Amino acid sequence: MDFIFQESVLPEPSPRRQRPDWLKVKVPLGENFSRLKGLMGQQQLHTVCEEARCPNMGECWNAGTATFMILGDICTRSCGFCAVKTGRPVGLDLEEPYRVAGAIRSMGIKHAVITSVNRDELPDGGAAVFAETIRQARLVNPSIKIEVLIPDFRGVEWALDIVVDARPDIVNHNTETVPRLYQAVRPQAKYPRSLELLGRAKKKGMVTKSGLMLGLGEEPEEVLEVMRDLRNVECDILTLGQYLQPTKDHLPVDRYVHPDEFRMFKERGLEEGFRHVESGPLVRSSYHAEGQV
Numbered sequence: 102m103d104f105i106f107q108e109s110v111l112p113e114p115s116p117r118r119q120r121p122d123w124l125k126v127k128v129p130l131g132e133n134f135s136r137l138k139g140l141m142g143q144q145q146l147h148t149v150c151e152e153a154r155c156p157n158m159g160e161c162w163n164a165g166t167a168t169f170m171i172l173g174d175i176c177t178r179s180c181g182f183c184a185v186k187t188g189r190p191v192g193l194d195l196e197e198p199y200r201v202a203g204a205i206r207s208m209g210i211k212h213a214v215i216t217s218v219n220r221d222e223l224p225d226g227g228a229a230v231f232a233e234t235i236r237q238a239r240l241v242n243p244s245i246k247i248e249v250l251i252p253d254f255r256g257v258e259w260a261l262d263i264v265v266d267a268r269p270d271i272v273n274h275n276t277e278t279v280p281r282l283y284q285a286v287r288p289q290a291k292y293p294r295s296l297e298l299l300g301r302a303k304k305k306g307m308v309t310k311s312g313l314m315l316g317l318g319e320e321p322e323e324v325l326e327v328m329r330d331l332r333n334v335e336c337d338i339l340t341l342g343q344y345l346q347p348t349k350d351h352l353p354v355d356r357y358v359h360p361d362e363f364r365m366f367k368e369r370g371l372e373e374g375f376r377h378v379e380s381g382p383l384v385r386s387s388y389h390a391e392g393q394v
Contacts, residue, residue: 121357123382124343168214168250168387169201171234172227176218178289182277182314184347185218193223198230202237205245213238214387215269216250221289225263226254232267246270248310250386256294258301265305271338272302273310275386276331279323285352286317300334312340312386315363318355324366328373338377339370342384358382 175190176183205213215234220227228251235247248271254260265272280292295311303309311331313324324341331339341363346354363380370378 120345123360124345124357168216169204169234170216170218171197171201171230172217172220174218177221178219178287180277180288180290181286181352182317182344182347184351190218190220190222193227193230195230195233198234198237201234202241205238206241211242211244212246212248214248214250214273216273216386217252219252219289221255224257225260226252226257228254228260228263231264235264235267235269248273248387250274251298253290253294253298256291256297261298261301262305265302265307270308271310272299272307273312273338273386274298274302275312276327277312277314278317279313279319279327281323282317282319296330296334299331299336303335303337308338309334309336310338310340310386311336312342312384314344315341315358315366316344316354316356317352321362321366325369328366328370328375332373332375337375339375339379340384340386341366341370341378341380343382 170185173190173194174186175188176185177187177190179187201213201215215231215238217227217231231249231251235249238245238247247269249264249269250273251261251264253274274295276292276295277290278286283290283292299309299311313327315324328339343358344352344354346352360382363382363384367378367380370380
């Protein structure tokens with residue numbers, strides 16, 4: 102498959118403006134939310150819900166679900182959209198899979214999403230810890246459904262094999278944006294490498310999933326082209342959501358995409374052959390993940 106790349110050009114930063122009504126969410130509250138937050142602290146675990154400042158955190162946590170972020174909370178990459186800390190991680194916590202499994206048991210959840218920071222300094226990118234976390238989760242709950250949201254492992258195929266051999270139910274890897282914007286949005290990533298990873302996972306018998314953020318300056322036709330590229334590697338599930346600037350130091354929002362446009366993308370995605378499309382302003386990779394297996 103051939104790819105044509107253009108120089109990454111983002112729009113000039115626009116003044117911060119008020120979010121439209123469809124992006125307003127309630128502050129996370131509730132007894133179950135407080136209980137889960139305390140549990141995460143006690144187990145010294147990280148969730149992408151907190152680290153990435155997910156707008157659905159209150160809804161998901163009060164429903165008794167969460168996305169666990171393993172391999173620490175310091176990422177070796179510096180993506181322009183992400184609120185997770187960037188730096189040089191120190192050491193590897195080999196007890197983390199057991200604590201995640203313990204939290205899953207305490208929460209009583211039936212569908213677990215496991216993701217991570219990038220650990221490019223490790224030969225396997227952290228793949229062995231992913232696999233051990235899957236195994237330990239299944240020991241405490243043999244019927245659990247497990248989705249992994251993995252990095253690209255720098256294209257190292259044997260690292261992907263380690264994760265696939267642990268047999269998660271879904272392998273998720275986000276393309277995040279359109280190729281033209283990669284240099285600014287994902288400077289250490291490569292669009293063809295992400296597609297190749299998804300294609301390899303599919304050939305190994307996995308249910309595959311990917312997602313994009315909208316509102317970074319992409320054109321609708323570019324989004325449709327990425328959707329076609331994903332279907333060319335037989336990706337099964339697609340998520341589309343609105344990019345929200347986490348801090349003033351991150352990439353600005355170019356526009357707030359109207360819910361009607363998200364509905365259009367969902368219709369087009371189903372026409373392209375995705376078996377499930379989750380598309381809306383507040384959608385994130387793990388949103389309603391339990392219904393996608």
